[in-house]
Amino acid sequence: MDTVVDILLLAFLAICAISILRLRDLFAMTMMFGLFSLISAGLFTTMDAPDVAFTEAAVGAGISTILILATLAQTSRREQATPARSKLVPLAVVWVTGAVLIYGTADLPAFGDPDAPVHNHVGPHYIQESGKEIGIPNVVASVLASYRGYDTLGEVVVVFAAVVGVMSLLGLRRRPPGLRPARGKPDPNDVLKVIATMVVPVILLFALYVQFHGEYSPGGGFQAGVIFAAAIILYALVFGLDKARQVIPPKVLNRLPAAGVLIYGGVGVVTLLLGGNFLEYYALAEDAKTAQHMGILFIEIGVGVTVASVMLLIYFIFSERGRGKRPDEGNGDGDGDGDGDGALSRDEGGTA
């Protein structure tokens, strides 16, 4: 049964990928892209990876899709016809690479084989010992926050570095006065408003649950962060950027990514001061399991703060940049730019 679902989902993914390749209307392509991510989240669930599925659903279907839309609002909605150059070279490259990779899989152990080398290294240790050593049921959370705490610190710093990159590329300046184009529909749909009002608090509550219950069920800082950000982005889409900006003052939001990294690194420094190694939680409390609990709780908060604020900041920067200019501004490809306007103005609905 699992196999059937698995193959069906993979087939859907392939269909979505091909339509992403073929669609000239980039708005439609973005929708297919969201679908692609959502289906891959389903696939991760069938492969027993709920933590990954969570993250992919919130990030891929939510945040990535919205970022691409925000980019489209500032570029153009239609892709230009590919110039009549040879498709032979790309096709040859793809076929040769694919053939080599598929040849390479012949040496891999069979799918689901319990004797595969990957399951005979540190994996069994995590499964068998983490209950005793860390004392929390979610093995993914103990590996992420405790066994591989250094790696996770590195990942959080990369996320932080990415937002610094986006800020330095697009800046944080407010839109220049007077440049704002008049939008067709200032008021968003009432149905959207009512539903958003009902749904947003629930999503925020769910994000907090995922954050603090992540040791016992699928969840943790990364998943909670993206879900939290997705809720506020939904609010911004329906009620407008300015209202959403009031929820978290920009001054605070701009400092939160750094604050999260500092919380994470700070836990490491505290363990150093208490006589342990960097991020060795045992120094935090007398009882080993309590110490691990405390360490994981704190660093997950750090991760959650950084991830949520980075996602929000990136969204705000993109949509604030887009407000200052008309999509049909500039020279170059004018085709189809205008009609992208109505569909994409949902980004900033209700701000007029």
Place this chain on the structure above:
Amino acid sequence: MSFFEHYNYHLAIVLAMIGLYTMISRTNLVKKVAGLNIFQVSVFILFISLGVIEDGTVPILSPDHEVYSNPLPHVLILTAIVVGVATTAVALALVVRIREAYGTVEEDRVHEQDDAL
């Protein structure tokens, strides 16, 4: 070991190749970023596939279960997804800047303008 025991890996590779083809054959930069993301998801699928154990379950310890899937790929991939969206945002920010500088997001037009200088 039959050929069909690797279907998951093969389909992941097919996805990766669609993503690669999107990246090298299309000139629109937004589409290239989408192709890159397809490639990225295919790598995620490959990693998670490697962690699957037959008849295993979600790696959350419970007295009712003995066999769990390998948690290590899950950790790698869930952080990679978040890092992936953050780096995608940087790529899209570059696309926005390219549009502002050149007035187009088609790669060949950008090259034309560069050559004309």
